[in-house]
Each structure stands twice: as C-alpha cells, then as structure tokens.
Amino acid sequence: MKSIVLSKDDIELSFNPKTGEYSAKVGTFALKDCRPGLEVGGKKEKFGAWKIEKSSATALTACANSPSGKWLLTFKISAKGPAPSLSIHLSGELKKIQAKLKLNALELDSLPANHVLAQGLTMGSCESLKLGKGEKHDFKGHYQLMIAHKGEKLQLAFPLMQSQPALFTGKTNGSKIESFAAGVELLNYGKKRIAADALTLRASHDGFRLMYEYANANVEDKRDFSEAIAPGWNSWDYYRWTITEDEVLENAEFIAADPVLSKHIKKIIVDDGWQYCYGEWEANSLFPSGMESLARKLSKLGFAPGLWFAPSVVEPHARIAQMDYDMLAHGDCDEPCLCFECMRRYGFVLDPTQEKVRKHLYEMFGRYAKMGYKYFKLDFLGSTLRARKFADAGVPRSQIIRKIVEPVHEAVKGRANILGCNYVFNAGTRYVDAVRVGGDIHSCWGSIKENTVSVAARFWANKRLWINDPDFALCRSFDTANDPDLTRLLACLVFITAEDPMPAHGLFKLVDIYRPQAEILLSVVLAAGGAVNLSDKMTRLNKEGLDLARRTVSAESGDAAIPLDLFENRLPKYWIQKLGKGHRVLLINWEDKPAELSLDLRKHGISGSKAVNFWTDAHVPLKNGVIKADLKPRSCLFVVLKD
Numbered sequence: 001m002k003s004i005v006l007s008k009d010d011i012e013l014s015f016n017p018k019t020g021e022y023s024a025k026v027g028t029f030a031l032k033d034c035r036p037g038l039e040v041g042g043k044k045e046k047f048g049a050w051k052i053e054k055s056s057a058t059a060l061t062a063c064a065n066s067p068s069g070k071w072l073l074t075f076k077i078s079a080k081g082p083a084p085s086l087s088i089h090l091s092g093e094l095k096k097i098q099a100k101l102k103l104n105a106l107e108l109d110s111l112p113a114n115h116v117l118a119q120g121l122t123m124g125s126c127e128s129l130k131l132g133k134g135e136k137h138d139f140k141g142h143y144q145l146m147i148a149h150k151g152e153k154l155q156l157a158f159p160l161m162q163s164q165p166a167l168f169t170g171k172t173n174g175s176k177i178e179s180f181a182a183g184v185e186l187l188n189y190g191k192k193r194i195a196a197d198a199l200t201l202r203a204s205h206d207g208f209r210l211m212y213e214y215a216n217a218n219v220e221d222k223r224d225f226s227e228a229i230a231p232g233w234n235s236w237d238y239y240r241w242t243i244t245e246d247e248v249l250e251n252a253e254f255i256a257a258d259p260v261l262s263k264h265i266k267k268i269i270v271d272d273g274w275q276y277c278y279g280e281w282e283a284n285s286l287f288p289s290g291m292e293s294l295a296r297k298l299s300k301l302g303f304a305p306g307l308w309f310a311p312s313v314v315e316p317h318a319r320i321a322q323m324d325y326d327m328l329a330h331g332d333c334d335e336p337c338l339c340f341e342c343m344r345r346y347g348f349v350l351d352p353t354q355e356k357v358r359k360h361l362y363e364m365f366g367r368y369a370k371m372g373y374k375y376f377k378l379d380f381l382g383s384t385l386r387a388r389k390f391a392d393a394g395v396p397r398s399q400i401i402r403k404i405v406e407p408v409h410e411a412v413k414g415r416a417n418i419l420g421c422n423y424v425f426n427a428g429t430r431y432v433d434a435v436r437v438g439g440d441i442h443s444c445w446g447s448i449k450e451n452t453v454s455v456a457a458r459f460w461a462n463k464r465l466w467i468n469d470p471d472f473a474l475c476r477s478f479d480t481a482n483d484p485d486l487t488r489l490l491a492c493l494v495f496i497t498a499e500d501p502m503p504a505h506g507l508f509k510l511v512d513i514y515r516p517q518a519e520i521l522l523s524v525v526l527a528a529g530g531a532v533n534l535s536d537k538m539t540r541l542n543k544e545g546l547d548l549a550r551r552t553v554s555a556e557s558g559d560a561a562i563p564l565d566l567f568e569n570r571l572p573k574y575w576i577q578k579l580g581k582g583h584r585v586l587l588i589n590w591e592d593k594p595a596e597l598s599l600d601l602r603k604h605g606i607s608g609s610k611a612v613n614f615w616t617d618a619h620v621p622l623k624n625g626v627i628k629a630d631l632k633p634r635s636c637l638f639v640v641l642k643d
Helices: 207-217 236-242 245-257 291-300 319-323 355-371 381-386 397-412 445-457 491-495 515-528 543-554
Strands: 004-008 011-015 022-026 029-040 051-055 059-066 069-078 085-094 100-112 115-118 127-130 136-141 144-149 152-157 166-173 176-187 199-204 232-234 267-270 275-277 280-283 304-309 340-342 345-349 375-378 417-420 434-436 467-469 574-578 583-589 595-600 610-613 626-631 635-642
Touching: 004 051, 004 059, 004 069, 011 069, 011 085, 022 199, 029 069, 085 100, 115 136, 115 166, 127 136, 127 445, 144 207, 152 207, 199 207, 232 245, 245 267, 245 291, 267 375, 291 304, 291 355, 319 345, 340 381, 345 381, 355 397, 375 397, 381 397, 397 417, 445 515, 515 543, 515 574, 515 583, 515 635, 583 595, 583 626, 626 635
Parallel strands: 232 267, 267 304, 304 375, 375 417, 417 434, 434 467
Antiparallel strands: 004 011, 011 022, 022 029, 029 100, 051 059, 059 069, 069 085, 085 199, 100 176, 115 127, 115 144, 136 166, 144 152, 152 199, 166 176, 275 280, 340 345, 574 583, 583 635, 595 626, 610 635
C-alpha cells in the first residue's frame, strides 16, 4: 500500500497505512520513522493495519484495531497561529477499562538537536539541556517542549488544560534526542472512551514568539493582574516551623515603621507553622491570640493579611484522618493511604471528586476570608496526585487539582487572592491569581542556580496566564545581615537516621552566599516580572541588607524578562526586560572565574542614552549601544536604561 502524503507551506507528512509509520517535515526539522504507540498494563501492544477513513491534501484520518480496543489517528496541517502547524491526534475506545494505559501520538528513535527545554508539571522541575559530545540525560516534560537545532526551534505542545495527563519523555545522547515519546498516561481511569488531546508541532526561528502564542491560546479569562503584584513579606524561609505570632508582628511593625518598605509592602503572609497540623487548620500554641485576632492586628498596621494552607493534605492525627476517612483518596488497595511526604512529614490526601470534600474546602476558606485574610497560599497541591484512586474514577487525573482550587476560589472571590504553590499547571488559569514557577529558593548558590532554570523557562506565562511567583526575594547573606542565628536553623536534620554514616545532607545550611550572589537572586526575582515577597528577619538585616530590600520592593514591575540565550545555555547569561518606559538589562556570570560579557542593544531594537547600575546607582558606560561588563565570579550587572 502506498504512503499518503500531506503537504502545505513548510510542513509535509508521509503516512504508511500498512505499518502506521510516518515521517514529518516541520520547518527545517525532519522527523523520520515516527509511529503511534500503545502500552496496556505495562506491556506494549501492536496496532493492526490502518484503514484510511478520509483524506485530503492537508488532513487524513485512519483507524486500526489492537487487542485492547479500536483506535483513531488523525493528522492535520493548518496555517493558523504563529506558524504553520501539524497536529497529531490519537484517541480510542477500549474493550474494557484498564488500570494503566499509555497512548503516544508520536514515538521516534532519533532526532538531531542542540538544546532541549522541558517544562515541569508544577513549580520548579523545568529542564534546560545543552546537547553535546558525551552528554547523556533522561528528560521528561509536560504541556509544551522546545527543541533547538541550528537556530531553528521546534515546539511540541498539548493544551495546558488537558483531557488526560500529557507527557513528553526522551533521552539526550551526544547531539541527538533518542527514545522520544509524546502522549498521555492514564491511571485507574474509569471509562472506556479515551479522548486524548491533539499534539501540535510548530517550527520557527523565533522560539519566544511560539511560547508567547502558546500562553495566549491557553488563557481561560483575560484579567488585570495589577492588584496581585504588590510586594509582601512571608515568614517561611527564615523561620520555617519556628514562626510565632510575636515574630510575625515584630516584622510587620518594623516594615510599617520603615519609610521605604512601608510604602511598597502591602501583604504579610504567615506561612507553614501556624496550624495545629495539616488537615486541622486551627491556630497552635505559638499563636495564642488566634488567627482572627492576628488578621485584625495586621490590618490595623496597614497590611493585607495572608495565610498558608496545604488544603488537600491530612496528617494522621488530624480528626478527618481519624473520624472522617471517607473524605480521603485511596491507594491500590482501595483504602486511604499515606501518599503525602515532605521533610519526613506524612499524610493522607483529600478526595476532591467528592461533594463532601469540596463543601469542606468552601466552608473553611470562607471562614478565614471572613476573618479578614486577603491572600491565601495553597501549597502541596500536586501531592494530591500521588493517590492512586479517587471516588469518581471518571474524573481524569488532569482535572483533580482544579477540583481542589475551584471551591476555594468560589469561597473567597472578590475578597482574597490565591497563590497556587506546587500547582499542577494543567488545572488551568481561572481559579488562581499567581502561581509558583520557581522551586524552593534559599540564600544558597546551588539553590539560586537551580531556581533560575525554571524562572527563565516560564517567562511566557507571566501576566498572561497568572502572576509568576519565582519564590522569595531574599536579602540576607554573610555580609548583608548582622544575625548570630544566620546559619543556626538546620532544616534537613530530619533526613539523618540512626544508621547514617555521613550526615552531610542533614547539616545543610540555609545561607552560604555574599552580597554579589544575593544581587543575582534578587535580580532574577525582579526580572521575572511577577510576585516579590521578602522572607528575611527584617530586624537583623544590616544597612546593606536593608538597602537591597528597599530597592527590591520599590522597583517597577515590568514584563517578564526575555532570557536571550534560553535555547542555548542551561543558565541564561543575557536578559532584557521591558518596563513601562525603558528597559532593564541583566548580565550574569555563573562561572567560578571572571568573565567579560557584552550585549549589543541595537540588535534588539533598544536605544538608551543613559545606563545606571540598579543596585549601586553607578553610571554604566554605553558605547555605540553596547554594554560591556567585566564580572567577577558569581556576580551580575543589573542595568536600568533611560532615554
């Protein structure tokens, strides 16, 4: 049987109905020997011959049988969008419900590449891989994946909100991607009909535009995010579980008395540590006046009170776990299971497919909003998906987190903003105002580098889908704080067991940097163009530390900066950020040796007659539109350009 060829613009597809194999040319990318894939119960399953149901010059639909069911494969070339696209859609009908199923619209053995940018499902977890000789990495990504080769970018994308959870997997080996697959994974889904979303491929020299257009296409409601941008202070990074009512008020009073901080910091957020336990959200003994009283005190000081919750997590000693365990999600044994774990704390998770659970969330958050809390940080949301079974097996796992956040939103809308932390992005954009995009940050060099990867990779979402939250703006370091307890808190002691011969990880300290590295951390936060929340003990910052804090919270919130070398390097060195009037430019030396960095602004359509160092107000020379900087190891230059 002859292959069927589709062709339009710079896209071409050749499909062999007998084998199901196909080859595609998208821009300059040649995807050879591709095929659909199916795995049932952990075992690969073959499709029979494909029968063409209909075809045209730009589309075809074929069907085939396998031992487990009947399948429909559709290809379509379209000229709509930022670049011509090829969509591949594989769906089907099972003969019987399956506990585990993988359905890949695309599998291929090898593809040349220079760089892979994979988006994580929740905060952090993005991967930026520079391919080259001797480099081998496994990778996985969600919703959209960017592949760069010889200056061209290939975008592979599923919708952000998905009918079923979508996944990209593969390996880098030298200058190639190998064992690549793009499809959906189903676990304990209770229906025979499998309605997966189409995979869309586009190619362009301008990868940034492709990612922006992806954001625009996935917005549920266009909104004004200006209210959610006001800077705040959060208790977590400095205090963690040691936070007290008195410490919250001490920091709030200090900020309220500061002539600069008081003008810009509008929120005081009490993070983890105020509650009796996860799942029982009442004040503990460290907050003797109670949370309603604290909200009144913070409001009187001029702040919007904020509060942290892990809304779906229930620790074993919470009353829900003891008495109302019918509200909990299950393991494979069809009983509630301890599927949450973080820092050696374990818990069950609520089952939001039940009306009883959604009512519980609605009433709880309505009560705290009535107390006067105007900002809720919802954490550990993604942990809910560690449960294996939910009461309504017909709800796709891609929609579970949405069912947690929706009743919270309905309870507080018009009264409070919501930050989704560990938020699963395919839960959509409607019910959150801000979303954590970076991982957990600390005043540590390794943490700064790791966090920057995901902050850079998600520039496209900021102020389109939601407000990007890069995590905390930390000002303390060895030379910006006068604090005898700067490295006292050993958060990872919980990982040391009686049998451990080497407790190195358990002795991890939350600070190991000096001011130049703090400037990088804070510059990346500002370049993110989203949420800015301090998380230091404000009374122990010295003159330099307070200067960093004041400059950070009073800075203009611009667009998310474009990391110019995002598709070339794991850690971008060159960033340009658009402001209301003018631009900011960030040059970062990530190396442990001095480096000379230069950027020709004219190539990016930027003119400026004056350049000033954001952190020192020092003049920065501009020669023929070029910024040059001799940067010391682990340092940056953050420049404000003025006409």
